[in-house]
Amino acid sequence: MTREQFIELVAQEQKPLRRFLCALCGGDSSMADDLAQEALLKAYLSFGKFEGRSRFSTWLFRIAYNCFCDSRKAAGKCPTEPITFAEEQRADSTADASSRFSHQDLYLAMERLSEAEKAVTLLFYMEDKSIRDIEAITGIPSGTVRSHLSRARQHLRKYMEETKYGI
Amino acid sequence: MASEKDIRHFVKHNMPRPENGTAFMEEYRRSIDLLPVPSSMSCRSPEDIDSSIAALKKAAGTLKKRSRITAVAVTLVSIAVLLWIAAAIGSLHHDLLTRAGAFISSHRFFIIVTFAAVVTALSMIAAKKSTSGI
Numbered sequence: 001m002t003r004e005q006f007i008e009l010v011a012q013e014q015k016p017l018r019r020f021l022c023a024l025c026g027g028d029s030s031m032a033d034d035l036a037q038e039a040l041l042k043a044y045l046s047f048g049k050f051e052g053r054s055r056f057s058t059w060l061f062r063i064a065y066n067c068f069c070d071s072r073k074a075a076g077k078c079p080t081e082p083i084t085f086a087e088e089q090r091a092d093s094t095a096d097a098s099s100r101f102s103h104q105d106l107y108l109a110m111e112r113l114s115e116a117e118k119a120v121t122l123l124f125y126m127e128d129k130s131i132r133d134i135e136a137i138t139g140i141p142s143g144t145v146r147s148h149l150s151r152a153r154q155h156l157r158k159y160m161e162e163t164k165y166g167i
Numbered sequence: 168m169a170s171e172k173d174i175r176h177f178v179k180h181n182m183p184r185p186e187n188g189t190a191f192m193e194e195y196r197r198s199i200d201l202l203p204v205p206s207s208m209s210c211r212s213p214e215d216i217d218s219s220i221a222a223l224k225k226a227a228g229t230l231k232k233r234s235r236i237t238a239v240a241v242t243l244v245s246i247a248v249l250l251w252i253a254a255a256i257g258s259l260h261h262d263l264l265t266r267a268g269a270f271i272s273s274h275r276f277f278i279i280v281t282f283a284a285v286v287t288a289l290s291m292i293a294a295k296k297s298t299s300g301i
Contacts, residue, residue, distance in 0.1 A: 003208045011192050018185040027183060037195060044199050048207035106181035125178035160169045160177055
């Protein structure tokens with residue numbers, strides 16, 4: 001694969017990757033874009049390690065998720081620790097004006113989930129990834145992925161019933 | 168109660184929609200322009216790499232052969248010069264050869280040791296010079 005072909009592939013994958021990171025970062029699109037740039041540069045430099053056992057997008061998502069976890073660790077927060085509502089609001093206040101109040105429902109619905117649960121939920125419902133792909137991206141065993149999804153499902157159902165989305 | 172389909176619809180309806188994809192990719196392109204091209208993207212097939220290795224081996228072989236020929240030629244020339252000097256001295260002073268022969272036979276032990284020491288010293292200097300560039 002040439003450099004240009006790699007850039008073309010990245011151009012196709014950048015949107016879902018940035019969307020996933022943006023949702024993980026609580027709507028902070030500039031932080032998400034910084035993480036996406038970091039992840040894609042890492043992918044460019046380590047492309048030789050890509051063995052083709054998973055899809056290219058899965059490999060990119062894995063690098064991006066690792067970058068996100070590293071940034072959380074650097075900020076002194078464990079990725080498995082649930083985000084509190086106050087922290088969620090604080091995160092949102094750092095987001096740029098255009099994205100600050102957009103998609104609040106999604107962030108509010110997932111506010112009491114741990115970051116691992118959030119990641120699993122976003123990958124499953126937002127990015128339509130399979131359990132196997134989620135296992136490859138997050139490194140969480142498939143059984144744990146299923147239990148995270150089950151918990152997230154309960155939370156989302158409860159949230160939807162309490163809000164305008166109630167069926 | 169919300170179904171699986173409703174949850175998926177809710178997430179998709181509320182998901183963030185990143186903008187400025189072109190600007191993002193331009194920035195990415197600018198960043199990777201500053202980085203070296205990884206070997207995995209250098210457009211070189213395994214055949215190209217093999218042929219480059221073969222060409223390198225061939226060049227190294229040619230250099231070795233040339234050095235060997237030069238070394239043999241220098242040795243032959245120095246022996247010829249030595250013999251010519253010995254012959255010249257012998258023709259001028261016949262008795263000098265006899266005396267030189269007697270001297271060599273009486274001091275042969277010292278001559279052999281000196282010769283071995285000189286050869287060892289020269290080879291060590293040569294080895295040191297050849298490895299200093301690595």
